[in-house]
Amino acid sequence: MMMNLFSIFDPTSTFLPSLSLNWSSTLIMMFLLPSTYWLILSRKSILLNNLLYKINLEIKILLNSKINSTLMFASLFLFILFNNFMGLFPYIFTSTSHLATCMTLSVPLWLSLMLFGWIKNMNHMFTHLVPQNTPNALMSFMVLIESISNLIRPLTLAVRLTANIIAGHLLMTLLSSIGTKIMMLSSSLLVVTQISLLILEYAVSIIQAYVFMVLITLYSSEVK
Template structure:
């Protein structure tokens, strides 16, 4: 019995006091090795072209001062998030990205590493970044406070944005699906079409949120260089 609406997203299957739901995060590792031994298929070619486009875009965002190969880190983050988002759309598969445990574990180390690197290697630039160019002198103390707060809440906003967008669609699909047995045949048929439309929308959200997370992480990295 559900204690609240969000209890359907709680890890439930366990053995030896270890939650097995989080294993869904690593299911993609089972699919990677066969790709190196098979003839490239159309989905694989589409995925490779997508990664090439992301590599070029992230390289532009990082600018000429970006470290070589740093785009691959953000591409890997995008790949992991979009895979877990899509896995959550299948029945009886745990959605790890709908939990702050995973999203905050991704956002916080990234932000913390950027801040440590920036304040150690580019201290003057980091201080100058707290006061936007053209700010009147009387507003400078307030702008320092505002910019400091906006920097501190960045990992929280990254994590909450991903979690909230993933859990909202799943929650709506769960609520709509629970009303199915009590509906008439006509309304149940209409509900199925609505669920299909919502599933299509969730597929788009899965890609968009992965892209937003990766792009914002890239922008935060470019600010410290």
């Protein structure tokens, strides 16, 4: 005879004398959950995935196609962005402020695109040398101008990135060098100016990485 109605809720279930199963039912749901439940991304991973998704959409719009091969351009953007950001921390070498680094990025990409375009579709590449509706008298002159413009593209890419990174760093260095030579009130103003300039440099780092990626993408869209 049952002495107490609530005794059925007593934790007395066992599988073996030394193995209690009292609370095992509480943990059973852990094993029934799908494995993807535990693969929760961190905030950094979610931010990076969202950034890559936006970059892929932007590249596809620029290329005006449905191709999924945007890894090279997205990786280029993240590489430049990371180096620009790291250069804003004290005592860290800023590789993108050196022309040699930027030329190493721009020249191989531009050269590979040009070789691919001229080998695969030479007629299409020739059409880019003569803009549409160009008078016959100016065709030879336009071919020369377009050829020079095409040849200096890797240089302009590298110089644009290098010059913008150097300019901000130099201005911050010049302002910080006079910090010990001014009065306390002026020092407070200098700190505010430095912080504002640092925020501006972060914006410049993003913009320059984006501009570099967009220009390379546009150059690749001319190659079919």
